[in-house]
Amino acid sequence: MAISKQRKQEVLDQYQDWLKRSQAVILVEYSGANMKMLDAMRAKVREAGGEFHIVKNTLARRAFTDQGMNLSADAFVKSTAVSFAFSDPAATAKALNEGLKGNEFFKVKAGFMAGQALNAAQVKALADMPPLPVVRAQLLGVLQAPAGKLVRTIAEPARGLAAVVKAFSEKAPAAA
16 A cells, blocks of 8 residues: 655654764565564564654655665665664664674664664674773773773882881891
C-alpha cells in the first residue's frame, strides 16, 4: 500500500533528524530475519546508546543525500536497517557486531562516520575498538604514569636515607 506524500515527508524528516543527531550510522541487510531477531538486535543496540530502525530505501537514500552523506548505490538495495550511534559509535558497532555473530540473516552493508563512508571491514574495525570509557581510562593511565614515576624518583633518596637512619638506630642500642 502506497503512503501519502505528507507521510513520506514526515518519515524523511525523522530520518534526517536521526542522521543529524548520530555520530555514526551503520547500514545492515536483514533478509530472512524474523521479528524476534530484529527485536533482539534493537535491544542490543539500545543498550549501547543507539537505535536500530528498519528504513525505506528510497527515503533513506534521499535523507542521506540531503545530509551530504554519499554512500554507494549498493547500500540501499534489498532490505535495509540502519543503526544510529547517538553516544558512542564504537559501543554501538560492537553491540551490532555481537548481534551479527552466528546469524546469517544480518549482514553489514556500509556505514558513515565523521564525514567518511565506511565499508563493512571498516565497520568491523570500529566494532573491535574498545568502548569510550575504556579508552579514557587507558589515556588517563598513560598520562599519570610519568607523574607517578617522577614522585617515586624524587622520594627514593629520602626513603634510602630513612632506611639508613633506622638501621643505625637499631644497631646503636644493641652495641651499647
